[in-house]
Amino acid sequence: MTERFRIVTERLVLRPWRPADGDEVARLNADPEVMSGLGGPLDRRASDAKVERYREVFDEHGLTRWVVAERRAGTFLGYCGVVSHDGAHPLGPHFDIGWRLARAHWGRGVATEAARAALADAFERVGCDRILAYTEAHNVRSVGVIRRLGLLRQPELDFEVVEDGHRWSGQVWGASRESPSSAGG
Numbered sequence: 799m800t801e802r803f804r805i806v807t808e809r810l811v812l813r814p815w816r817p818a819d820g821d822e823v824a825r826l827n828a829d830p831e832v833m834s835g836l837g838g839p840l841d842r843r844a845s846d847a848k849v850e851r852y853r854e855v856f857d858e859h860g861l862t863r864w865v866v867a868e869r870r871a872g873t874f875l876g877y878c879g880v881v882s883h884d885g886a887h888p889l890g891p892h893f894d895i896g897w898r899l900a901r902a903h904w905g906r907g908v909a910t911e912a913a914r915a916a917l918a919d920a921f922e923r924v925g926c927d928r929i930l931a932y933t934e935a936h937n938v939r940s941v942g943v944i945r946r947l948g949l950l951r952q953p954e955l956d957f958e959v960v961e962d963g964h965r966w967s968g969q970v971w972g973a974s975r976e977s978p979s980s981a982g983g
Contacts, residue, residue, distance in 0.1 A: 812864035822874040837964045855881045875903045878912035880920040888957040894930045909943045921975045932968035
């Protein structure tokens with residue numbers, strides 16, 4: 799991935815992954831509170847595999863879960879962006895928007911600002927037609943971000959997965975290129 803794909807907002811830079819980001823994202827993925835409702839903390843190997851998948855998605859589709867950093871200081875805040883899923887996902891092939899921030903950066907509008915920029919990039923530069931977002935109902939922070947983004951609830955797409963004995967129930971929202979704050983299209 800090359801730095802030319804940076805997305806800049808008022809307060810943030812969304813940028814490609816660098817080798818030095820591994821330590822920061824491993825700390826993020828090891829935080830039990832950050833990972834609550836996501837199956838629990840990830841070990842370093844699983845965290846590194848996730849970053850590698852994001853690099854592969856970028857190479858294949860031109861989008862990814864970008865590193866989110868403060869625009870001025872460059873401080874790592876977390877990650878946010880759009881990735882593709884293949885037919886093995888319960889929803890079949892699709893694109894989804896997601897984010898994960900360090901606890902110190904919750905409640906400041908960072909996820910909403912980053913997600914809004916990542917959605918615009920995916921619709922405008924990459925040409926995605928439809929992007930989904932999903933989270934567990936009790937994840938009120940993520941539900942709040944999804945609502946602030948204006949995505950429309952699509953209960954007919956709700957799904958459950960069981961992985962390593964952990965059951966995860968996802969509520970689904972969507973947006974389309976024609977109407978980024980709705981699921982129509």
